[in-house]
Amino acid sequence: MPQQLIRKLEQFTRLSGADRRAIWDVASRKGRFLGAHQDIIREGDKSEHVNLILDGWACRYKTLENGRRQIISFFVPGDLCDPHVCVFREMDHSIGAITPVRLAEISRDQLLDLTEAHPRVTQALWWEMLVTAAVQREWTVNLGQRTGRERIGHLLCELFIRLRAVGLTDGDSCLLPVTQVDLGDATGLSNVHVNRVLQELRADGQIVLKGRQLTIPDLETLQAVSLFNVNYLHLDREGRHLDANGPDTARAGCPVPQ
Amino acid sequence: MPQQLIRKLEQFTRLSGADRRAIWDVASRKGRFLGAHQDIIREGDKSEHVNLILDGWACRYKTLENGRRQIISFFVPGDLCDPHVCVFREMDHSIGAITPVRLAEISRDQLLDLTEAHPRVTQALWWEMLVTAAVQREWTVNLGQRTGRERIGHLLCELFIRLRAVGLTDGDSCLLPVTQVDLGDATGLSNVHVNRVLQELRADGQIVLKGRQLTIPDLETLQAVSLFNVNYLHLDREGRHLDANGPDTARAGCPVPQ
DNA sequence: CGCGTAATTGACTTTTGTCAAGGCCGGTGG
DNA sequence: CCACCGGCCTTGACAAAAGTCAATTACGCG
Numbered sequence: 029m030p031q032q033l034i035r036k037l038e039q040f041t042r043l044s045g046a047d048r049r050a051i052w053d054v055a056s057r058k059g060r061f062l063g064a065h066q067d068i069i070r071e072g073d074k075s076e077h078v079n080l081i082l083d084g085w086a087c088r089y090k091t092l093e094n095g096r097r098q099i100i101s102f103f104v105p106g107d108l109c110d111p112h113v114c115v116f117r118e119m120d121h122s123i124g125a126i127t128p129v130r131l132a133e134i135s136r137d138q139l140l141d142l143t144e145a146h147p148r149v150t151q152a153l154w155w156e157m158l159v160t161a162a163v164q165r166e167w168t169v170n171l172g173q174r175t176g177r178e179r180i181g182h183l184l185c186e187l188f189i190r191l192r193a194v195g196l197t198d199g200d201s202c203l204l205p206v207t208q209v210d211l212g213d214a215t216g217l218s219n220v221h222v223n224r225v226l227q228e229l230r231a232d233g234q235i236v237l238k239g240r241q242l243t244i245p246d247l248e249t250l251q252a253v254s255l256f257n258v259n260y261l262h263l264d265r266e267g268r269h270l271d272a273n274g275p276d277t278a279r280a281g282c283p284v285p286q
Numbered sequence: 287m288p289q290q291l292i293r294k295l296e297q298f299t300r301l302s303g304a305d306r307r308a309i310w311d312v313a314s315r316k317g318r319f320l321g322a323h324q325d326i327i328r329e330g331d332k333s334e335h336v337n338l339i340l341d342g343w344a345c346r347y348k349t350l351e352n353g354r355r356q357i358i359s360f361f362v363p364g365d366l367c368d369p370h371v372c373v374f375r376e377m378d379h380s381i382g383a384i385t386p387v388r389l390a391e392i393s394r395d396q397l398l399d400l401t402e403a404h405p406r407v408t409q410a411l412w413w414e415m416l417v418t419a420a421v422q423r424e425w426t427v428n429l430g431q432r433t434g435r436e437r438i439g440h441l442l443c444e445l446f447i448r449l450r451a452v453g454l455t456d457g458d459s460c461l462l463p464v465t466q467v468d469l470g471d472a473t474g475l476s477n478v479h480v481n482r483v484l485q486e487l488r489a490d491g492q493i494v495l496k497g498r499q500l501t502i503p504d505l506e507t508l509q510a511v512s513l514f515n516v517n518y519l520h521l522d523r524e525g526r527h528l529d530a531n532g533p534d535t536a537r538a539g540c541p542v543p544q
Numbered sequence: 545c546g547c548g549t550a551a552t553t554g555a556c557t558t559t560t561g562t563c564a565a566g567g568c569c570g571g572t573g574g
Numbered sequence: 575c576c577a578c579c580g581g582c583c584t585t586g587a588c589a590a591a592a593g594t595c596a597a598t599t600a601c602g603c604g
Contacts, residue, residue, distance in 0.1 A: 550599105
């Protein structure tokens with residue numbers, strides 16, 4: 029079931045059959061199902077394990093005292109939700125399901141065993157964690173410096189490319205199971221403005237969005253007008269220098285503390 | 287010279303004398319000086335080591351094709367700049383000095399030696415890295431959901447509290463060696479608007495800002511009107527359960543990959 | 545003292561938000 | 575099969591927040 033995670037990690041480095049089986053194994057132990065709009069974990073809770081999204085979409089979010097909500101990141105299949113495992117006493121944000129979600133709960137010990145036995149996986153999980161941080165930085169840029177239209181365009185480019193990296197696109201189309209309110213909460217725009225921006229993008233032929241189906245006829249153009257530079261996703265097999273050797277024996281710190 | 291780093295790490299857990307000496311040691315090997323506005327490392331460069339700020343302020347930033355710049359985070363003494371060491375082929379952003387800066391360059395191997403010998407330090411460095419990520423998330427919220435005034439107020443609260451955590455405040459005052467343009471680049475506001483917001487905050491007695499000296503007469507009030515919740519900085523000795531024991535021998539993954 | 549950077553101010557424009565009403569559409573129950 | 579319901583999308587009119595431009599002032603530093 030964790031095809032997407034494996035596929036994503038292989039954007040960074042090549043994994044052996046044993047590596048893949050080990051990932052498959054930890055991801056198949058303990059599952060959980062949630063309905064749309066349910067919280068996977070809430071601000072203030074203690075996070076006990078890492079959640080791997082197997083199916084569906086989720087998001088990290090925070091709600092302010094004045095009631096406004098910011099979506100901090102989106103999670104799609106193959107994403108790991110909270111690597112803070114056991115360092116922080118409690119979550120400083122919530123994670124909620126957008127669609128119905130199926131996830132695997134991976135304990136800290138399972139992860140430690142996995143990484144001790146599979147240094148290549150360790151490297152790949154490090155890469156995954158650092159890409160997550162890079163995405164967060166890019167969101168800061170998005171919210172701070174781009175216009176409404178650029179923000180939405182940028183977000184759609186990012187989501188499309190991330191989905192493509194895990195095999196969840198179909199040509200130039202993908203599912204986009206989020207409401208316009210969600211898009212607004214992620215981009216810092218009102219739902220009304222999101223609506224208008226989407227119409228503009230549609231009118232210019234830059235997107236086709238009908239129901240939950242998104243089509244980007246010309247990704248390059250959308251990227252250009254959205255000031256989207258794909259570098260921050262680091263999808264270009266940066267760990268490929270490891271491909272030649274057998275199991276990597278270089279010292280590799282473990283991406284799970286304690 | 288790395289008093290601030292040590293002091294900061296002790297916000298999380300208690301360190302032994304040997305832990306502190308080991309940190310002192312790696313931070314004293316190789317230093318570097320930069321003038322204000324010089325780049326410590328630039329987008330596209332290969333990052334070879336972790337930079338520890340010993341003195342001065344720096345910032346992470348990105349420049350878009352249209353010339354606009356977003357400051358993604360501020361670094362003050364005691365902060366570690368780029369833990370991406372050697373996973374990514376190249377930096378996806380730049381780090382620049384705001385004031386003249388003195389920093390320590392810590393190689394990956396030094397860090398690995400340090401963490402292998404000092405599990406408590408490993409834990410603390412994990413905590414530091416996760417706090418950095420939490421700060422980045424909070425910036426996303428700041429840019430997405432707060433008004434100009436709240437954004438500036440929030441940023442000032444954060445900086446003041448971070449400085450206080452490393453002993454760089456003096457009562458209710460601290461140095462704020464950034465221009466209004468910098469504040470704008472960090473909060474997504476124009477310099478003109480930053481100026482007006484600062485005047486409002488001054489007029490309401492919420493800050494005193496003269497030259498590079500910032501005073502916050504009533505931090506609690508400023509926090510309240512800025513929707514600032516300190517939790518995300520995780521300064522409350524969350525690792526204090528480790529205090530009692532001697533050197534911690536629990537498995538601790540290393541916060542430096544490869 | 546003079547230069548250059550940074551801060552300030554005013555007038556005006558643009559972007560985005562708010563409010564409120566109406567339309568679409570899929571699902572459900574009679 | 576159809577009417578109704580609720581969530582989501584769409585639209586218009588207006589308001590508020592923030593940006594831009596341009597000129598002026600303050601201030602630190604050599």
